Amino acid sequence: MWATAVGVARVRALETERENALFHDPLARAFAAAGGLWPTTPPPPGDDDEAARRRRLAVAFSIVIRTRFLDDLLQQASAAGVRQVVLLGAGMDSRAFRMDWPEGTRLFEVDTAAPLDFKASVLRQERAVARCERIPVAVDLREDWPGALAAAGHDAAAPTVWIAEGLLIYLPEDAVEVLLARIGARSAPGSRMGLTLGSRGVIERFGADAVPGSAASLWVSEMPDDPVGWLAGHGWQAESHTLRERAAAYGRPMRTPPRREERPGGLISAVRR
Template sequence: MEPSASLSGVGGTSLGVARARAWESGRPDRLFDDPYAAAFAAAAPVTRRAVSPGSARARLAFHVIIRTRFYDDYLLAACAAGCRQVVLLAAGLDTRAYRLPWPEGVRLYELDLPEVLTFKESVLAGQEAVPRCSLTALPVDLRSEWPATLTDAGFDPGAPTAWLIEGLLVYLTASEASLLLTRVGSLSAPGSRVSFERNNAASTIASGDRTGITEYATLWKGGLGEDTADWLDRNGWRTEVHELADVAASYGRPVPDASLSGFLTATY
């Protein structure tokens, strides 16, 4: 999973995620089907490198696959519980708007860097992809002032919202992560939900030998680290922890080795 020269920095990591999703989608026992992931990979080809079992790259790819299915399930459960607004912060090259069976009335907002959304829209247009819900893509830098952009696009802070912050917080400093989550809270009506990785899953996965993932590791800033769940609890959220090993086992994919990573879900 390598970033591409066509999408540099943090934006480039989204291509590595798309490649992992394309690989999983080709398995007969796949946990999800992303019919567009391979098109993203083909639009920005890279030199293939072998993935050794147990390597940091293999662990990171495994995490991406499990989290994709976990977040799919989380979002659909949130909608079943009454959320009709969905906001993907750092949406990357995810195609949930196009591939998940959304209930009627869902409005989905994708926020990410302009270059990521431009690349994504170009590839999806070539695939003649059609979203399965009302979709609004908003080019923003999530370290800057983005809430007004979201509300100006029609987002209603008075309605319950399902927020997803996938693979982002580790790329932020503690102060940037705190500000982002504070803004999410300020826009969340009672009954809103949020989910993201716990314990800075990426850096936990890559503890020790980081061979093959230095493109990612050099961009990590740590986020809120071990304090993330406590931060949510102190700021009005009811938090639940989901260990990666338990989640993977529930999908019939036991973790290949010991893991301290996983996910948080929280309700406001």
């Protein structure tokens, strides 16, 4: 399952090489290389038709836009005085190393042991130096991760900015509900949250005929019809953005016309009420 995190790093490495890159992730290439995805590899057997190529491009595009969206959200949280960051399902996220953090920022990376060990070996090899206090927390999000986070020093009485990027789509809907309740229980007033949700219909369009073992074949949950209302029920004042709208704002407009009337988007920013 965590191999998907290396695939995300590969996409970020490709974006980093662009002239007009929306972010720079200098470690992404090392993660991709250590995971055997760099230099870029040919498509897996049976996944080389035009439709599959377009799907891969669409997923890569969404990763680039969401990365920039959450970078901005984190910068805004820092500017508002939030000094705790929790990356849930952190994977190969290298924000601890590539972003500017105010003095006193503590950044917790929650993921299972295998990806965190792989990440640690690449970070050692690259002699990477974090730009804040970085605290990896090896725990399965289906287990008592709030306990592990508290034991690692997370202070539930101080505001936190939570990020669940490319994670919720892999969790069944009841597990997403539990996750949100647990986040809420450790979110002091002024906390913030950035989420990426699977767009409605994405599993039907991309997941159902996905190549076994590919990231898309593991997708299980999509966003609710009314993500803002859903999050209000969890105690968050949320705004939802579409990929299309954010992509245009970043100067990277989508060339394909909307499939139908645009629904609320899968990029969420939220503040704890």
